[in-house]
Amino acid sequence: MLLRHTTKEIKERKALTVNPAKTCQPIGAMYAALGIHNCLPHSHGSQGCCAYHRSALTRHYKEPVMAGTSSFTEGASVFGGQANLLQAIDTIFTVYEPDVIAVHTTCLSETIGDDIPQIAKKAETDGKIPKGKYVIHANTPSYVGSHVTGFATMTKAMVDYFAESNGRKIEQINIIPGYVEPSDMEEIKRIVSELGIRSVMFPDTSNVLNRPQTGRFDMFPKGGTTVDALRSTGSSKATLALGRLASGPAARALDAKCKVACEILDPPIGLAATDAFVDTLRRMGGVSVPESINTERGRLLDIITDMHQYFYGKKVGLVGDPDQLISLTEFLVSIDMWPIYVVTGTPGKKFESKIKEITRDVPHEVKVASGGDMFLFHQWLKNEPVDLMMGNTYLKYISRDENIPLVRFGFPILDRVGHSYFPTVGYRGGMRLLEKILDALLDKTDRESPEESFELVL
């Protein structure tokens, strides 16, 4: 057994996290910053933070992930990291020449209280920030929130630093996609343009973390939201934010700063959430939904009707991030699956009540944990197993020990490709999710059904 020490008996833990279902804020900030065009994320802390975040993102995306670090030593930890950050800014603008350095803090620099805007100001006074270039920042101590809130904070920083209202509205809407894959961002943009709506998406990691092999390496690839586009978000007609936790703060900041009204929806994962997304877009843009979108919706619906017998009453365990889990749970409930265990490591009480509300008609007890971990999740499974698990790659250890099929969903996915190229949002993304769910369930059926009931046609 791979997780041989996980017991059925659940003992209360107050201080110990085992097999976390979250990671720390800075990696989310780094991921968000990669969604700005010509931007180098910078980790203000020890080298290890930056190395770990780059490694984790690289393993998930199989793509170059460039970022700088302030390389704190013991001296910097005592005297403050100002000299390190000034040096970093100078080195980065001289050698790598980005338009933007997006600094995020770490537990180290937060604990000693480094003031990033003050240091950036000094860099500017010292002439270390070339004209037309920017240093932006987000405070992301690792002992608050999770990778999701780190993403949200850096996304909000894009508004704080760049958004400006030029006094008249531009015919465009802002889309804040949330902590989703580059493929998802691409798909959201496609749906928006299919509706004939002009938009600015930020951050946008498509063509950054799913770029093609061309025989060339560009330090700053084609993708990412440009500074000009970010600036224009303050003059957009409206903002559509996807994911309360990941996108809410930036959307509200835009409203406060530039009076751009916002709507905050759950990420468009599954039928109902995508319906809400498309319907909101339609009303925001004053457009009618084209037949092509109706066709996509109909196809998703068709799979559900055709294969409903395989979904019905199947128990599912989910581990992931709050925004995605809300939509995903809703999707599974809508196809008559029973999500009975839902765990996120990200703290937040609202999550639990929201999941309870979505699953109120599920004819089974539903256990929910925010600030939970995969050890607890596994213990729940030991007490009553499920038919399917959905979550990140770490679940494969449970999957093997308990012989429960796993659909990889969320972050990080370290052992498969696809997530950066094929979306799980929108109607097409919903179809892909259903394909994956059916493959996982039916492969197990095919592997394990008795010979006499082994079937050709399913």
Place this chain on the structure above:
Amino acid sequence: MAASKTDPAPGIESVDPGELKAELVAKYPTKVGRKRAKQIVINSVDECGEVPEIGANARTIPGIITQRGCSYAGCKGVVLGPTRDIVNLTHGPIGCGFYSWLTRRNQTRPDGPGDANFMTYCFSTDLQDEDIVFGGEKKLRQAIREIYENFRPKAIGIFATCPVGLIGDDVHAVAREMKEELGINIFGFSCEGYKGVSQSAGHHIANNALFTHVVGLDDTASEGKFKINLLGEYNIGGDAFEIERIMDEAGITVVSTFSGNSTYDKFANSHTADLNTVMCHRSINYVAEMMEKKYGIPWIKVNFIGAASTAKTLRKIANYFEDEELIERVEKLIAEEMVEVEKVRREVESRCAGKLAMLFVGGSRAHHYQDLFAEIGMKTVAAGYEFAHRDDYEGRAVLPEIKVDADSRNIEELAVEPDPERFNPRKSEEALSRLKAKGFRFKDYDGMMAEMASGTLIIDDISQFETEKLIEKYKPAIFCAGIKEKYAIQKKGIPMKQLHSYDSGGPYAGFKGAINFWREIDRMVNSKVWGYLKAPWQESPELTATYGWE
């Protein structure tokens, strides 16, 4: 900086390394360039094996885009990570524990279903802001109790992360207290990420704590006639398994491995071995030194990377024990193993010979893997370490010259004395002089540079910018580094092999490992995929309309 004409490395006469160095240095702000110039050296080996001085184990310049990680990564991730039955508790916010959870491909093989294995688990105190404000010791104590209640391990290691050091949590005091309370061995590591200048500091901290709290706790004499410890072998992709297989067949007992496929009990018993063999000099030489002083166990440098190197190492171990039967058995084993090795080597050499390799990784791998490339005729034109010290480049002879700077001074040097009861020199003075007279060398590490050709480029703590420039100039057939470097290099159309975690596959150590590695390199440098980078219409964009519209 004016570049003087320097001799290029054999095989790449088109590149003047002096000019290239000048170009690299010129790109940086002046002061930065001056620092980098010390860490970029054109190798020259004179008749006596003397090599130039290189700047190493120095602070990384902020913003340069380094490969390096931190002290915690070296301590918890590298050295303690591969031990299966110690619960490694990260005291800090969640990230550090999360990122070092199962990401290094250390394999382990528990003795049956009842044997402990915590390597698949991640334990953290997941500190929150209130803990940072009010202190985290209370939470740490409680977490240790909860580990004991849930897992009943024989030992717990506590790893301090950056904020823990700053807020003044004393992991050692908590360890002592909880050890008393629970009656199991509990020890702390002050491996905060800001200690030292790289992972290397963490290796040293790990060595110190293992030596202080675990080594020597169990005096039960280990069985076997020829007993060794294997130090600095982390069982990435099963390397230690292959070495264990070879040792088994040679009749040599591996008492303990630091720390691939290792257990707490084996560490505790490791001082009963009669020889320490050191693979990764950088990460583990401290334990070897301390065990020699305290217990009288001599150490030698070995290398199981490369078939010829493996054979050489086996002979060296056999010669140390001065046992004819062992010497004979080792020769027989080498002869048997080399049949298949030689067959594959020749086959792969025919497709790879003359191609260029670059290795920028670790603290020993960038050196060791050159042997594997050389055996199939590939030339290493540039290499460097991520976190090594001058002795790993220039050889141990340089040790007395190395100045202790502010960053190194913060890493404790343990004062070790011979153990009053257990110090037992494994070789008499007479035996030592007999061996030395035959050319046998102890503590013999000559470093990377002496074994590299003159004109090759040695770069310490290479930056992303330098990596790109090197590739553009030399266009190597393969580049070896880590996961962060991998895809930027491959996007340029050059295969990149990870030598920290091997991407996938392995083992690459020992005889079978050499075969695996050569097959892998053959696959990578001769892969058809690199020929598909351009679409047909990109190869010949001119239009010759066949069915064009009027």
